[in-house]
Amino acid sequence: MNLQHIRNATLLVEYAGKKFLIDPMLAEKGAYPPFPNSPRQDQNNPLVNLPTSIDHIIQDIDVVIVTHLHLDHWDDAAKESLPKEIKIFSQNEEDAIEIRNAGFKNVDVLQEDTVFEGIQLIKTKGEHGRGEILKAAGLVCGIVFKHVTEKTLYVAGDTVWYDAVQEVIDTHDPEIIVVNAGDNQFDEGGSLVMGKDDVYHMYKAAPNAKIIAVHMEAVNHWTLSRDELKNFANEKEFSSTVLVPDDGESYSF
Numbered sequence: 001m002n003l004q005h006i007r008n009a010t011l012l013v014e015y016a017g018k019k020f021l022i023d024p025m026l027a028e029k030g031a032y033p034p035f036p037n038s039p040r041q042d043q044n045n046p047l048v049n050l051p052t053s054i055d056h057i058i059q060d061i062d063v064v065i066v067t068h069l070h071l072d073h074w075d076d077a078a079k080e081s082l083p084k085e086i087k088i089f090s091q092n093e094e095d096a097i098e099i100r101n102a103g104f105k106n107v108d109v110l111q112e113d114t115v116f117e118g119i120q121l122i123k124t125k126g127e128h129g130r131g132e133i134l135k136a137a138g139l140v141c142g143i144v145f146k147h148v149t150e151k152t153l154y155v156a157g158d159t160v161w162y163d164a165v166q167e168v169i170d171t172h173d174p175e176i177i178v179v180n181a182g183d184n185q186f187d188e189g190g191s192l193v194m195g196k197d198d199v200y201h202m203y204k205a206a207p208n209a210k211i212i213a214v215h216m217e218a219v220n221h222w223t224l225s226r227d228e229l230k231n232f233a234n235e236k237e238f239s240s241t242v243l244v245p246d247d248g249e250s251y252s253f
């Protein structure tokens, strides 16, 4: 497989000969106001430009997976750029309806037993925060990719560490794990995605996996920087298992 981290949660995955685009936020730097009641109210989103052109990103895509509809995962620029016939998987029927309302004609809901072109796509649970904030944050999902010719890939999505994430590790034993680890937060309510301790939990649960930390420093409410995560991984002696890509960086496994 080849994984290219684009920006925030936007990821290109080439897996068993098919090209997946996950969570496309394709706007230019500064196109949207900051998320309210959160750090950096003087900075618009996204905080940085795409590392490459939209045409390059969407070229030859076979399928799009949208883990949820928050702006930093599915935005107007993505809706305008993607061909309306492209295959899209959403996490549930509510999201599928919204995506269809934006003009897309080939939207299906991801299930726990979805097979796309011989590739198993297993919808996994996620929790977009802890406690009270969960209601406001809404539902999310992750995906496990499996194919006989490939390593098992787990894209955890916008989730904190909790028991269902442990269950995914126990059930599927993924060798490659992508975590959203910017520890994004509003002024109140705590972490919306993984922070450094969550990433450490992930490492403890899957010590032999490669963990790729994304969703960092791209939208205004981040609180964990790439450097801080790298330093933490050094201190805790798991830096050899954690990759912290720059925008545009890619890996083959």
Ligand SMILES: [Zn+2]
Pocket (backbone or CB within 6 Å): 009, 070, 072, 073, 158, 215
């Ligand atoms: Zn997000």
